Amino acid sequence: xxxxxxxxxxxxxxxxxxxxxxxxxxxxxxxxxxxxxxxxxxxxxxxxxxxxxxxxxxxxxxxxxxxxxxxxxxxxxxxxxxxxxxxxxxxxxxxxxxxxxxxxxxxxxxxxxxxxxxxxxxxxxxxxxxxxxxxxxxxxxxxxxxxxxxxxxxxxxxxxxxxxxxxxxxxxxxxxxx
Amino acid sequence: xxxxxxxxxxxxxxxxxxxxxxxxxxxxxxxxxxxxxxxxxxxxxxxxxxxxxxxxxxxxxxxxxxxxxxxxxxxxxxxxxxxxxxxxxxxxxxxxxxxxxxxxxxxxxxxxxxxxxxxxxxxxxxxxxxxxxxxxxxxxxxxxxxxxxxxxxxxxxxxxxxxxxxxxxxxxxxxxxxxxxxxxxxxxxxxxxxxxxxxxxxxxxxxxxxxxxxxxxxxxxxxxxxxxxxxxxxxxxxxxxxxxxxxxxxxxxxxxxxxxxxxxxxxxxxxxxxxxxxxxxxxxxxxxxxxxxxxxxxxxxxxxxxxxxxxxxxxxxxxxxxxxxxxxxxxxxxxxxxxxxxxxxxxxxxxxxxxxxxxxxxxxxxxxxxxxxxxxxxxxxxxxxxxxxxxxxxxxxxxxxxxxxxxxxxxxxxxxxxxxxxxxxxxxxxxxxxxxxxxxxxxxxxxxxxxxxxxxxxxxxxxxxxxxxxxxxxxxxxxxxxxxxxxxxxxxxxxxxxxxxxxxxxxxxxxxxxxxxxxxxxxxxxxxxxxxxxxxxxxxxxxxxxxxxxxxxxxxxxxxxxxxxxxxxxxxxxxxxxxxxxxxxxxxxxxxxxxxxxxxxxxxxxxxxxxxxxxxxxxxxxxxxxxxxxxxxxxxxxxxxxxxxxxxxxxxxxxxxxxxxx
Numbered sequence: 051x052x053x054x055x056x057x058x059x060x061x062x063x064x065x066x067x068x069x070x071x072x073x074x075x076x077x078x079x080x081x082x083x084x085x086x087x088x089x090x091x092x093x094x095x096x097x098x099x100x101x102x103x104x105x106x107x108x109x110x111x112x113x114x115x116x117x118x119x120x121x122x123x124x125x126x127x128x129x130x131x132x133x134x135x136x137x138x139x140x141x142x143x144x145x146x147x148x149x150x151x152x153x154x155x156x157x158x159x160x161x162x163x164x165x166x167x168x169x170x171x172x173x174x175x176x177x178x179x180x181x182x183x184x185x186x187x188x189x190x191x192x193x194x195x196x197x198x199x200x201x202x203x204x205x206x207x208x209x210x211x212x213x214x215x216x217x218x219x220x221x222x223x224x225x226x227x228x
Numbered sequence: 229x230x231x232x233x234x235x236x237x238x239x240x241x242x243x244x245x246x247x248x249x250x251x252x253x254x255x256x257x258x259x260x261x262x263x264x265x266x267x268x269x270x271x272x273x274x275x276x277x278x279x280x281x282x283x284x285x286x287x288x289x290x291x292x293x294x295x296x297x298x299x300x301x302x303x304x305x306x307x308x309x310x311x312x313x314x315x316x317x318x319x320x321x322x323x324x325x326x327x328x329x330x331x332x333x334x335x336x337x338x339x340x341x342x343x344x345x346x347x348x349x350x351x352x353x354x355x356x357x358x359x360x361x362x363x364x365x366x367x368x369x370x371x372x373x374x375x376x377x378x379x380x381x382x383x384x385x386x387x388x389x390x391x392x393x394x395x396x397x398x399x400x401x402x403x404x405x406x407x408x409x410x411x412x413x414x415x416x417x418x419x420x421x422x423x424x425x426x427x428x429x430x431x432x433x434x435x436x437x438x439x440x441x442x443x444x445x446x447x448x449x450x451x452x453x454x455x456x457x458x459x460x461x462x463x464x465x466x467x468x469x470x471x472x473x474x475x476x477x478x479x480x481x482x483x484x485x486x487x488x489x490x491x492x493x494x495x496x497x498x499x500x501x502x503x504x505x506x507x508x509x510x511x512x513x514x515x516x517x518x519x520x521x522x523x524x525x526x527x528x529x530x531x532x533x534x535x536x537x538x539x540x541x542x543x544x545x546x547x548x549x550x551x552x553x554x555x556x557x558x559x560x561x562x563x564x565x566x567x568x569x570x571x572x573x574x575x576x577x578x579x580x581x582x583x584x585x586x587x588x589x590x591x592x593x594x595x596x597x598x599x600x601x602x603x604x605x606x607x608x609x610x611x612x613x614x615x616x617x618x619x620x621x622x623x624x625x626x627x628x629x630x631x632x633x634x635x636x637x638x639x640x641x642x643x644x645x646x647x648x649x650x651x652x653x654x655x656x657x658x659x660x661x662x663x664x665x666x667x668x669x670x671x672x673x674x675x676x677x678x679x680x681x682x683x684x685x686x687x688x689x690x691x692x693x694x695x696x697x698x699x700x701x702x703x704x705x706x707x708x709x710x711x712x713x714x715x716x717x718x719x720x721x722x723x724x725x726x727x728x729x730x731x732x733x734x735x736x737x738x739x740x741x742x743x744x745x746x747x748x749x750x751x752x753x754x755x756x757x758x759x760x761x762x763x764x765x766x767x768x769x770x771x772x773x774x775x776x777x778x779x780x781x782x783x784x785x786x787x788x789x790x791x792x793x794x795x796x797x798x799x800x801x802x803x804x805x806x807x808x809x810x811x812x813x814x815x816x817x818x819x820x821x822x823x824x825x826x827x828x829x830x831x832x833x834x835x836x837x838x839x840x841x842x843x844x845x846x847x848x849x850x851x852x853x854x855x856x857x858x859x860x861x862x863x864x865x866x867x868x869x870x871x872x873x874x875x876x877x878x879x880x881x882x883x884x885x886x887x888x889x890x
Contacts, residue, residue, distance in 0.1 A: 194349035198329035225344040227328035
């Protein structure tokens with residue numbers, strides 16, 4: 051049987067959810083028998099090709115994040131998101147309590163250790179959106195694994211359910227927001 | 229109330245008329261989710277989590293406010309209701325900052341638990357991200373408005389339980405926020421830091437600085453004990469993790485003493501001076517030096533043998549009854565001296581002598597005073613020379629509850645300060661030292677106006693007839709009209725209670741206490757065989773010590789050669805410090821290094837409140853159990869007394885004393 055193709059992406063995040071995925075330890079070996087990871091920060095393949103399952107970690111913070119989310123959505127049959135940032139905005143959304151300008155000024159100019167700071171601008175740097183958003187506020191999401199990061203057990207549960215053809219909803223006892 | 233039958237989820241259940249649907253669900257094990265509801269507070273239906281369907285109602289109604297009626301048909305968990313609940317949660321999460329990973333309360337949050345229960349793995353609505361302040365000016369309490377769900381538990385608790393009325397809602401609609409005194413910081417408001425808001429807040433919106441990051445409820449052991457901060461005798465739950473104090477809570481908000489005060493909820497968690505962990509003995513250079521317990525005990529035993537009955541003992545009333553009894557035996561039967569007292573013994577001698585001089589005392593001693601719960605039943609409260617808000621804050625809370633929630637009148641007698649400025653009906657300001665004249669004057673007015681509940685003994689009537697109201701007025705500096713008004717208020721009350729404290733006690737005149745008792749007696753303020761009078765005793769276990777005869781004589785008239793001071797975890801007292809000067813040989817058994825211990829010849833360690841166990845007698849006579857909350861770092865006070873006795877060849881046990889070693 052052909053392997054299930056999976057692509058993953060990380061957006062505005064700490065990569066903790068992918069680390070949690072790697073925490074599956076020996077269960078990864080069994081998974082590797084049935085899935086093939088195509089584009090992913092883990093494989094370092096950047097260009098998406100059509101896959102069965104797309105996975106996003108992180109919130110939508112920049113125009114680049116928006117673009118990646120849309121591209122992956124177009125290329126996958128089922129989109130799963132990992133972690134509180136992707137599900138709700140999470141820690142990235144802290145900046146929504148302030149204006150974009152205030153955040154940039156504080157970060158690049160006013161920090162106590164900064165001398166002659168300036169806000170970087172280049173066409174290689176994607177501009178920040180006015181507000182950080184959870185992924186489902188930008189593209190349609192099929193299933194969610196919250197947690198900061200999600201426990202390996204929760205990721206494993208969600209993947210296993212998907213592989214068996216069910217759209218997973220984490221049971222209450224597996225739900226964590228921290 | 230009559231019994232009613234209703235059908236909930238197809239099941240016939242019984243309840244009583246007047247019960248809410250939620251109460252009946254709870255009583256029948258039907259788990260309806262709630263957020264703004266809390267046992268002990270009124271119900272307001274703010275959060276809508278408990279919505280239920282009732283046949284005949286056009287839309288779902290909150291179970292917490294819906295009065296059950298006979299025959300109604302209720303459904304609590306239909307698909308539609310569960311969908312609504314999840315929707316309510318999503319709306320709550322979008323309204324403010326409810327990201328758990330940087331919230332101290334994560335793991336102890338009721339909003340989070342509900343979101344888990346409803347498997348809320350995403351939010352469909354746009355977030356609002358309002359920019360709200362965090363108020364951290366209070367010494368103990370932080371209010372983070374960004375985490376608030378406006379359930380209003382804190383507002384209700386502040387009014388209904390604490391009777392402080394500091395917290396309220398301000399602004400309107402989705403801009404509503406909780407506020408202290410209409411826009412002050414909690415730290416600068418009328419808040420008295422009782423902390424009930426911290427206990428009832430379901431989220432991370434109100435939390436205590438002293439418990440931050442110390443542990444989650446699930447990780448803690450919860451031990452029910454009694455608060456050692458004053459004599460009211462409030463039960464407390466102490467949460468402990470890894471032998472550290474995490475948090476102090478009230479075990480039951482529905483009890484009259486279920487409110488706690490800043491001293492119990494926060495004061496006990498505050499940083500303390502350095503502990504004394506080992507005995508210290510003054511060496512040849514005159515410095516205190518660490519030594520073994522055996523050596524310290526030997527030095528003390530030698531001096532006791534030499535000095536004998538010229539040795540006195542003073543003990544703190546923060547120690548439990550068992551230690552008090554043993555200390556008494558130790559002095560009487562091992563040291564051979566009756567020269568003992570408690571740190572607060574003078575108050576006792578004045579109170580007990582005052583009661584003795586009251587003719588109708590029935591030999592009851594302190595038992596003549598009523599339980600403090602009587603404050604809530606009172607329709608008039610007289611505060612005479614006391615400041616309960618400062619010394620016994622829960623008495624203050626009960627007074628404010630009686631006045632604000634039950635319409636009791638409040639009269640304050642205080643020479644310089646109105647101790648309940650917001651609640652007083654009448655403040656009498658007697659000239660210093662004129663309290664006795666004032667009491668007798670009031671009695672005279674009561675008799676003149678026929679406001680006495682019984683026949684007056686001839687002798688008393690005669691002595692009171694000497695008090696002319698005009699003279700009383702000029703002696704006390706209080707105008708006649710006010711005197712008459714005070715007598716009217718107290719005399720016309722059916723359940724008038726008098727609370728007195730340090731202001732009267734420090735006048736050193738037992739007759740003042742006798743006068744107070746006569747006032748209560750004249751107006752027939754007996755409840756059973758007790759008078760509606762309460763004295764505010766200084767220590768947590770003053771009554772226990774006094775009833776054990778530790779404060780009968782007092783010791784300060786003369787100076788002993790040697791003194792054994794069991795200070796426990798009391799702070800320095802200036803008066804005591806100056807009296808200690810000139811004592812030849814001073815033993816101080818204490819928990820903390822202090823100026824008192826630095827004067828000692830021998831310092832012995834003593835456990836802190838959380839390391840002791842035994843019984844306390846609350847100021848109204850209730851016996852309460854003090855539990856060991858932390859593993860002690862030092863031996864119990866009792867063990868050291870037993871060791872000293874051994875060195876003197878005596879066997880001291882709780883049962884008695886015998887000769888010889890074990």
